Amino acid sequence: MNPELGVCYYPEHWPEEMWAEDAALMVETGLTWVRIGEFAWTRMEPTLGDLQFDWLDRAVDVLGTAGLKVVLGTPTATPPRWMLEKHPDMLAIDAQGQPRKFGSRRHYCFSHQGYIEECARIARIMGERYGRNAHVAAWQIDNEYGCHDTTVSFSQPALRAFRRWLADHYGTVDVLNEAWGNVFWSMEYDSFEQIDLPNLTVTEPNPAHVLAFRRFSSDQVVAFNKAQVDVLRPLTDASLLHNYMGRILDFDHFQVGEDLDIATWDSYPIGFLSDRLEADDAHKTAFLRQGDPDMQAFHHDLYRAVGRGRWWVMEQQPGPVNWAPYNPAPLPGMVRLWSLEAVAHGAEVVNFFRWRQAPFAQEQMHAGLLTPNNKPAPALAEACQTASDLAELGAVTQTQTDVAILFDYASDWAWTSQPQGAGFNYFRLVFSAYRALRRAGLSVDFISTTNEPLAGYKLILAPGLATLDGHLEKSLTENCNLAILGPRSGAITHDFQIPGSGRPGLSGLDCEVDLVETLPPNVRRDVDGGGSAQHWVDRLSGEAADLLTYSDGTAALKGEEGLWYLSGFPDEELWDRVITMAALKVGLDLYPVPTGLRRRETEQHVFLINYNATPVVWSGHKIAPCDVLILDKDTAKKG
């Protein structure tokens, strides 16, 4: 697979006379893909039924004739204003009962059947017109499900659909009452029609009720996406894809991904560091203009799993964005570094967002490859440089890694329904495990609880995995040399009850959780020999060996052959110790790297990626600031 570059373009924002010149410059820059159309509904259909596709025909033609492959977006993330006249109840409703109004984007409720039909209608019109167009090589459905907190809606259509969903899942209301434990606080229902959405309650709603609602909300996203997939499939042979976001866990991406051909995501490293990552000030300052060294790779690896091996960056940050609290500019070299890093993790395509900075509306302060008055922005030269790097690099092939993390969206829904401690968060815990593996220089795969075989890994980590069923336990213990669970793994049943068998309920491990405590940020439980647990501590008992103990003698890590359980949320030092112990046990080579340097192996290469603003020397190689050193495997082995 030879990776390629592309760009996001909005022909409807620019006079038609500019299109051919833009297309020629894209090609000259070394770009081969262009994404268009995903917000252009009012230009495709200015009023209901008035179809205006001539301009889009010409845009596709100009771009395609210049040699670019087109990704065509369905415009369903931006319903036109007239849509609301037709479907006044289509807006999502927030937890306070207020409508999420027109005037930006993503103003729809995933449960509104009328709107879903409108989406299928526009997808059909587009599919019939462009499905066999030789220039249209892929389709993006909608744009960033869940972005701007839009998965969950407390609307009347959502309420009706939720009641149907509950009836389908539980059959009778007595079964539901039992499963949710509704005897508590006299919450028992007589019929599904009495069950409301879990908002605006006096104090916290039943976590089982919330978790069911979160599962339902995720299913609505899957169904919404599938409605357009079903329309487009027969009309085109081009790949269908969606662009996911960073740290949005509100719907099951693995399930959406099953209906699509390729997973893509939108990577904004500097924006993410500032607005969605827990890190101390020193870290945020050191990587202010580079982004966190693990955040992008985490999502690259996760979405490689969601796409069953096939994934792209659909939008790559090119300069300052407009939406974070502070919006610094990338250091020189970073746009190239992010792009090459994506390639190292298997990206087939990296598209920059966007071609030319818009001079109007919400994103007028968001950089592009060109300035609003059509001069090159700094990222243009880096895009050009990256294109020639890729031409030189040739094929990049991914191989299965030795280490995997089991990732489960429903665990996040469970733990946000009942955090128990303010510092405990599923993403945060899994990300801390990922960081530790990367500090050890390891390449990491993600696997889901359902749709991937677990075989062939030396080590699998499953931190915070809410529910453990027999099937999953069997695959964990039989298909890898060592699985490490905990903290808070196997802690609840599907319906949010404490398992009757005791937890974590692993038949292969004589270990039980007797008590749970959560801790404020300034309190830690020290582990003998170094490191500590923070935020969350499971107090463990049982016959399994104590592999690590806290300073009071209680178990910090218990284990039997092939299965370990970690009691607390480890700090960096404790994670490093656990990974080192595990590596020793399963015969895994570690390549510890210094802060800000990351390492990724492919079949042909070892990529050394330096997020630091200073040079780094590692294993006999000097890597310049914000640079990527690509070694071929044989050289790396000798090095």
Ligand code: GAL
């Ligand atoms: C993405 C979105 C784009 C644009 C971009 C700005 O989330 O898909 O349309 O808004 O952010 O950074």
